[in-house]
Amino acid sequence: MAPHRKPRPPRTRAGIRTPALATAALTSVALLSQSANAAPSTDDKPSLEEVEKKVDALYRGAETATENYNSAREKATQQKKEVDTLLDDVAQRTEKLNEAREQLGSFAAAQYRTGAASPDAASLLLADNPQDYFDQNQLMDRLTDRQKGAVDDYITQQAEATEQRQKATESLEQLTESQNTLKSNKAKVQAKLAEARELLSRLTAEEKARLAAIEQREQEEADRKAEELARQQAAAQASQQTQEAQQETSTATTTETNTSTSPSTTTTVEDSTYASKAAKALTFARAQIGKPYVWGATGPGSYDCSGLTQAAWKAAGVDLPRTTYDQVTAGTTVSLAGARPGDLIFFYDNIGHVGLYIGNGMMIHAPKPGAYVREESVFYDGESSIHSVVRPA
Numbered sequence: 001m002a003p004h005r006k007p008r009p010p011r012t013r014a015g016i017r018t019p020a021l022a023t024a025a026l027t028s029v030a031l032l033s034q035s036a037n038a039a040p041s042t043d044d045k046p047s048l049e050e051v052e053k054k055v056d057a058l059y060r061g062a063e064t065a066t067e068n069y070n071s072a073r074e075k076a077t078q079q080k081k082e083v084d085t086l087l088d089d090v091a092q093r094t095e096k097l098n099e100a101r102e103q104l105g106s107f108a109a110a111q112y113r114t115g116a117a118s119p120d121a122a123s124l125l126l127a128d129n130p131q132d133y134f135d136q137n138q139l140m141d142r143l144t145d146r147q148k149g150a151v152d153d154y155i156t157q158q159a160e161a162t163e164q165r166q167k168a169t170e171s172l173e174q175l176t177e178s179q180n181t182l183k184s185n186k187a188k189v190q191a192k193l194a195e196a197r198e199l200l201s202r203l204t205a206e207e208k209a210r211l212a213a214i215e216q217r218e219q220e221e222a223d224r225k226a227e228e229l230a231r232q233q234a235a236a237q238a239s240q241q242t243q244e245a246q247q248e249t250s251t252a253t254t255t256e257t258n259t260s261t262s263p264s265t266t267t268t269v270e271d272s273t274y275a276s277k278a279a280k281a282l283t284f285a286r287a288q289i290g291k292p293y294v295w296g297a298t299g300p301g302s303y304d305c306s307g308l309t310q311a312a313w314k315a316a317g318v319d320l321p322r323t324t325y326d327q328v329t330a331g332t333t334v335s336l337a338g339a340r341p342g343d344l345i346f347f348y349d350n351i352g353h354v355g356l357y358i359g360n361g362m363m364i365h366a367p368k369p370g371a372y373v374r375e376e377s378v379f380y381d382g383e384s385s386i387h388s389v390v391r392p393a
Helices: 020-026 030-034 047-114 117-125 130-136 143-199 205-251 263-287 307-314
Strands: 011-013 332-334 343-346 353-359 364-366 374-377 387-392
Touching: 011 353, 047 143, 047 205, 205 374, 263 307, 263 353, 263 364, 307 353, 307 364
Parallel strands: none
Antiparallel strands: 332 387, 343 353, 343 387, 353 364, 364 374
16 A cells, blocks of 8 residues: 555654654644634635544544454454365265265165166165155165165265255355455445545645644643653552552461462462563564554554554464454453553544553554554543553453
C-alpha cells in the first residue's frame, strides 16, 4: 500500500517517532476554529475541522474493519483445514466403499458361475442398498458368513461416506460464506484508506503545518498525563512494598510461618513469573520499533496492532488470539493505575486498538496506516479512549 512506502518520520526522542504531516489530520483541530489565522471557507472545500473528523473516522473505521478482516481470515483458514480433512476422509471412505462393492460383485459372479445362488441372491449382492433389498426379499439366510460380512461392511461404508459427504458440503458452504465476508471486509478497509488519503492530499502545505503544530501540542499533553500516571503508579508500588514488608514482619513472629507458605510469598513468585514473561514480550516489541503498520500483518516485516501484541507475547511463550476482540478476554482485567509492563492496553468502545504497556504511562503499538511501530503515551488519543487493561499471563 502506498502509505507504507513513505519515508519514516524523524525521531523526537529514543523510541518515539513524530507522525508524518500527511497523518497529522488525525489530531483534534477544534482549536483551529478559534484561531485568528483560520481563513473562512469561500468554496465547497471542507474546513480543516471537517477534514480532521472525517479522516479520524475513516482511520478508526479502517482499523475496526481490519480486526473484522483478521477475524474472518482466521475463521476461513480454520474452515479450510476442516474442509480439507473432510474431503480427504470422504475420498478414503469412497475408496473403501468401492472395495466393498467389488467384493460383493465377486461373490455374485462366483455364484452365477457355480449356479450356487438364485438370481435374487445375485441381485442382493449387486444392489445399491443391499440392506433394503434384504428387508424386501429376506435373502440373507442364503448367504455365507463371509458374504454376510461383506454386505454389512458395504452398508456401513455407504452410510459413513454419505454422512461425511454431507458434512463436507455444509463446511464448503460455510467456507464460501466466510470467504465472501473476508472479501467484503478487505474492500471496506481499502475504501476507507483510499478516501482518507484523498482527503489528506487536498490539504495545502500551510494547512498540514498548522495541523502538525496542534498535534505536537497534543502529544506534549499526552506525555504530561503519562508522567502523572507514572508518578501515581510509583507511589502505589512503594505503598504496597511497605505493606508487604510490614506483613512479613508480623507473620514472622507466628509459628504458622514455619509450617506453611504465606500468601505474600505465593504472590511474589507469581509476580516474578509474569515479570519474566513480560520482559521477553517487551524485548521483542522494542525490536519491532520503526516497522510499518500494515493492516492484517503479523510480522516479521510489518504489523497491525493486534498482530504486534500477539507476536510479542508469542515470543514469551504465550499464545494470544489474533484479534483485539478476543485478546481482551485472554487474561485478567486490571486497573490502569495497576498496569504493569507487558499488560495489554485496549482502546475505544469497539475495542478497535491495542498496545503493549511498557511502564511510566507509555506503550509500544502499531498506531495506524501510514505510521510505524513506536513508543507513545497511552493517552495518545485522549484519556477517554482507553477501554481496559488486561494482563495476559
